[in-house]
Amino acid sequence: MTSIDWYWCLTHQRAESAEQRDDPDNALGPYASPEDARDWKRLSEERELKWKVEDEAWEVEPEE
Template identity: 40%
Template sequence: MTTVDDMQHDTDWYWDLRRERAVPASERGPGDQTLGPYPSRAEAENWRSTVETRNDAWQDADDDWNDEQPDEQSG
């Protein structure tokens, strides 16, 4: 019997770092060799843009947080 969870995993895609290609969940390798899951093959193939966008957002949040910290220099 196929469950909803099984159906979801069948539609997940991963970027395989070793094979350098998008693969469906059923073909994915070890977690340390894949990125994802992504909702489509196209998004898995576009992993680099997703990672760069996320990293930029994290850096902006870090910069904002650091700007809000009180100056620890006394003088």
């Protein structure tokens, strides 16, 4: 079984496989599935929130 990378095409507003992708400069990914590519916004927001929480935890200075 081969692994196929999926991308969200910002030009066409659809999930496209790596083989179908015709506008790589306007695509987000790769994603593991077409469903993940379609859900790019939620995945991105979750990842950004996780990073923000980690950054805030890192920046907290211990109290003396």
